[in-house]
Amino acid sequence: MKILYSLLIALFCILPQCKSSTAEQDRDILFQTSTINALLEGVFEGNVTYKELKQHGDFGLGTFNNLNGEMIALNNNFYQIKADGKVYPVTDSQITPFAVVTFFDQDSSIPVKGNLNYDELKQHIDKHIPTENIFYAIKIEGSFKYVKARSVPQQKKPYPEIMEIIKVQPIFEFEEIKGTMVGFRLPTYMNGINVPGYHLHFITEDKTAGGHVLDCNLKDVTIEIDYTTRSYLNLPEVKGFYSANLTKKEKVDINKVEK
Numbered sequence: 717m718k719i720l721y722s723l724l725i726a727l728f729c730i731l732p733q734c735k736s737s738t739a740e741q742d743r744d745i746l747f748q749t750s751t752i753n754a755l756l757e758g759v760f761e762g763n764v765t766y767k768e769l770k771q772h773g774d775f776g777l778g779t780f781n782n783l784n785g786e787m788i789a790l791n792n793n794f795y796q797i798k799a800d801g802k803v804y805p806v807t808d809s810q811i812t813p814f815a816v817v818t819f820f821d822q823d824s825s826i827p828v829k830g831n832l833n834y835d836e837l838k839q840h841i842d843k844h845i846p847t848e849n850i851f852y853a854i855k856i857e858g859s860f861k862y863v864k865a866r867s868v869p870q871q872k873k874p875y876p877e878i879m880e881i882i883k884v885q886p887i888f889e890f891e892e893i894k895g896t897m898v899g900f901r902l903p904t905y906m907n908g909i910n911v912p913g914y915h916l917h918f919i920t921e922d923k924t925a926g927g928h929v930l931d932c933n934l935k936d937v938t939i940e941i942d943y944t945t946r947s948y949l950n951l952p953e954v955k956g957f958y959s960a961n962l963t964k965k966e967k968v969d970i971n972k973v974e975k
């Protein structure tokens with residue numbers, strides 16, 4: 717009886733659907749380290765290495781310790797776009813104070829025509845999603861008439877206020893450019909934890925430039941969406957996070973920083 721039971725378990729676990737459903741579930745998680753409010757409060761040091769982050773996703777965005785540029789992850793390649801506008805490969809030993817990743821598995825695509833600007837693009841996607849209440853990973857790939865992106869310069873302690881940093885953020889403008897936007901649309905209730913609404917990073921097709929998207933105008937792109945209903949929040953075990961005041965009433969205006 718015992719042998720039969722073990723045999724049944726063994727048989728069950730080698731069935732392909734058993735294996736793939738577990739794998740699919742593990743891939744369908746929005747993983748993030750730290751919170752957006754902690755980043756806005758100047759918690760620019762975390763303890764999650766990129767080696768660890770890569771275990772949780774092949775697609776996403778974030779930044780680096782000391783706020784050293786914008787991160788974009790696409791097809792399991794992780795890139796660092798520094799304030800000089802150049803793209804550097806990310807090494808496993810680099811550390812992130814804030815990042816959001818998932819394994820990108822397309823659930824639907826959204827047809828798009830015309831030269832939509834960033835606001836029109838957001839409204840267009842909003843019209844095609846089944847609910848505002850779950851997470852979406854979004855991949856927009858193809859030709860863009862225009863992309864306006866920024867990076868952030870590396871900071872030294874004592875860290876300045878984020879509003880001071882973005883006053884001097886380098887801005888990069890691209891015209892008639894091929895590339896990919898990678899990011900997320902998150903529900904309004906995520907406010908404080910993550911960026912509510914849209915947050916996209918861009919990288920050119922030749923992987924030489926990009927940044928955090930501030931504006932765009934589409935030309936000929938595909939929009940792929942990955943519906944995600946589970947999340948994993950990892951909080952940094954570091955002094956800066958432990959001592960940050962995350963209960964302030966007057967919050968930094970996220971629209972000024974991220975949008």
Ligand SMILES: [Zn+2]
Nearest residue numbers: 777916917928
């Ligand atoms: Zn960003």
